[in-house]
Amino acid sequence: MITQAAAVRTKVLQRQGAAVALVLVVAVSWLVFPRFGSLDNLRDLALQGSFLAVIALGMTFVIITGGIDLSVGSLYALGGVLAAWGSQYGFLVALALPLLVCGAIGLVNGLLIARTNMAPFIVTLASLLFARGLLLAITDEGATTYQIAPDSAFVELGRGTVFGFGYPIFIAAVLCVLGGLVLNRTTFGQNVFATGGAEQSAILLGVPVAKTKIRVYTVSGTLAGLAGALTAAYLQSGVTVIGVGTELDAIAVVVIGGTLLTGGMGTVVGTVIGVGLIKVIQNVINQIGTLDSNYQSVVSGVFLLVVVVLQRTLRR
């Protein structure tokens, strides 16, 4: 009984470790930095986190199937540029174009991975290059930055607010709730877990492993494109240089959230908490004016390490 109770406690710590850390970090920041708790800062924090959350949501699905998607950073940038370019033809084109193109590249990722037995790491590495190349091709080698008309409805999507909270926050929240429901309450979600848990057994049990993989990479690509479109709407332009290394941020927050890179286990809630943690830490470092921004990555790296080592030690 005692060991069982201890096991339960360990399990809670494992699953809630990131949440506990988030509460602690937020509490300390609130007390130490007077500006941290201001509504303005919290709104900004949530908005900054919403773009990464959309990308990391797709990454969560991919990683639970035991895969990885390195192309999302490039697709994020590509989505933004496509949205900005498409905005001259109206709201629908601006929104649909990035989703379709990035979704299509995700679909190709999925097809190559599921049908040819190539490693996800290398397939999505290739599409990282490809998407960046495509982005350069449609922006005159990065020289053209497409602007979005400030009075267009599309800009409203990125800059509009409810009680001061930007639309992207609500979009990300709705998507994450939907994602959580899909993962835990649908057959597709079950297939995602089964694919990552034990692929061979899943195949023998008749789980449509190939179809599931194709779908998660398509979803991941589409979400990265959407995050790019939202960012473009917020910035009112298709910035060509964003998204370098974003795939690593996304992987980091998913891992911090307790999703195992080996697949078969993970939660959307954890990912959202992971996004919160990284963004709060970045925010706090920005508030300590004396630290230059280079410390941000040092602290993020150390933090990732601490969380992963803790998770690993607790699992033993």
Added chain:
Amino acid sequence: MTLPATKTDTKTATRTAARTRWLQDNGVYVAVVALLLFNAVFTSNFLTLGNFRTQLVQAAPVLIVALGMALVIGTEGVDLSVGAVMALAAAIIPLYLGAGPLLAILMALVAGLTAGAFNGFLVAKVGIQPIVATLALLVGGRGLALVIADGQLVQLHDPAFLALGTDDLLGLPISVLIAALLAIAIAGLTNRTTFGRQLVAIGDNRKAATLAGLPVNRVLVGVYTLCGVLAAISGVLATSRLGASDPADMGLLMELSAITAVVVGGTPLTGGKVRVLGTVFGVILMQLVRATLIKHNLPDSIAQMIQAAIIVAAVYVARERR
């Protein structure tokens, strides 16, 4: 009645399998030769000594990193931190260059050794997945390098140190010579030593290797440490050639170039096999592809898309079939 047909089928199948196998093993060499022939015919000023020198000098730092990466991938791991380690090495050089180039280089190598050993410790002793363990250093390492250098690019003036990147020895650029020697050493290490055998055995089946009593942890720490040192050597040579310490740009995205070269060279990401010569040719192939595209004035955008296609094609050919 069906027997003869089956026999023919089997024979054809065997022949196809043999052909695929041959292509898997030798595809990268064929591609390099094909590309050389293409350039010899269609690219002006390609078959010149000066051009070959340039290509080799540009490929040398990538090759040195790729050699370490090949070993890590052979253990079914991956090291994402190599670019950050190069940046660290670059940041450390100017700190000690006043006390002479030897000390500066030594300190840079010590940094690489420490970083690599740290990665190895995380992977082997703590049991963290290689991607995540080395991701932490990728994120933090370059930041640390920038903190050390105060975010500044520092011009270097020590003639002895700069000679490393510009001078020749035995008619070859020093960096190329070092890369070649290291390639030979790593090939010897993988093919002729117990360490090499153990490394491949661990990559093939870690559980079995543990049960067989192989010193799994020690070998893993050794491999990651070696990879860190090689990345630092590459950082030193690249810094010397640049004539400046530039931690912001040094080795940026090097992890991707190195992984690409290793995989294109026929070392599977699933571990259990290290192909050193394949890695050398993988580096040369990617360098030649880039050079060809540049010499034919193709824009960067097209160049990147073509590289993506080549990676997919190479891995498609080399993939293991179910």
